[in-house]
Amino acid sequence: MNEALDTQYLESLQGYNTRRAALTIINTFMHRMEAFELSAVDFSILSLIHHNPGVTSRQLCDALGLLPPNMVVFLKQFEKRKLLMRSPHPNDGRATALTLTPEGKQLMKKAEKAAALSDQSATAALTPKEQETLQRLLQKIYLRPAG
Amino acid sequence: MNEALDTQYLESLQGYNTRRAALTIINTFMHRMEAFELSAVDFSILSLIHHNPGVTSRQLCDALGLLPPNMVVFLKQFEKRKLLMRSPHPNDGRATALTLTPEGKQLMKKAEKAAALSDQSATAALTPKEQETLQRLLQKIYLRPAG
DNA sequence: TATTGTTATACTCTATAACTATA
């Protein structure tokens, strides 16, 4: 039983290849982030706050393609874990400025180091030059999306 | 309001780049597949059956990383739409051999043509040579996954 | 005893409608 299938046609599609590669890399990533109790999305949100102190919830949603009602849940969780602080936005009374607490900053410093290592491990089959090429080609795709 | 954020750090991570590119390509794909009332997963299952007539549910699950209880739902749906036929497996009385109906084959012929066009459109920012390179690099990653 | 396919069910992720307070 359980012979291998002919997947040649699917492998000719970039959508299939890109999704499979993304799942492989993110799987490694999830594994490595367990130590910090962070999901991939947790990491991306906290990293953006880390590098953009004072950012608003709306800006995070736009940058990551998340919806406002779902962001609320993430931010609540981070606040509960004492990783995140909210303060009134200087220019807009409706908005909230988000920054990491000292604990949050310390966690993200470690997590970002681990993320770089995870990335390297997941793409270890590629030479450094190939890794650069891959990054360039992928960014060409998602920074210039087609209909 | 709504200034652009510094996403430089995230963009240095291949996991982020690959996921963003995958979402971009699959978004285009989903759009193009609406005409056939197929989701991306619908398409990948039917395409595997198309190119592997007589395949079993279990083989599909292994090839696509889906779980058996979830596959049941997809196959039921395809049967209801008269795209799929089940027949007893020649060697194994527990299993079922899956094949497309004539309607299913006809649908997938059209859908696979549309999929190739969608792929081309989503990666139009790349030269043909770059597209080949991308495919090669992505397959290197997911065919040789790291811990 | 192990495997194929199935049911029922739970959990996570993502999406929509509607509200409040500020602009």
Next chain:
DNA sequence: TATAGTTATAGAGTATAACAATA
């Protein structure tokens, strides 16, 4: 009137446990 943030909720997608039929 439009926007930021929130609540409640609905719908996909994905996961586990347990069972019948067959190996």
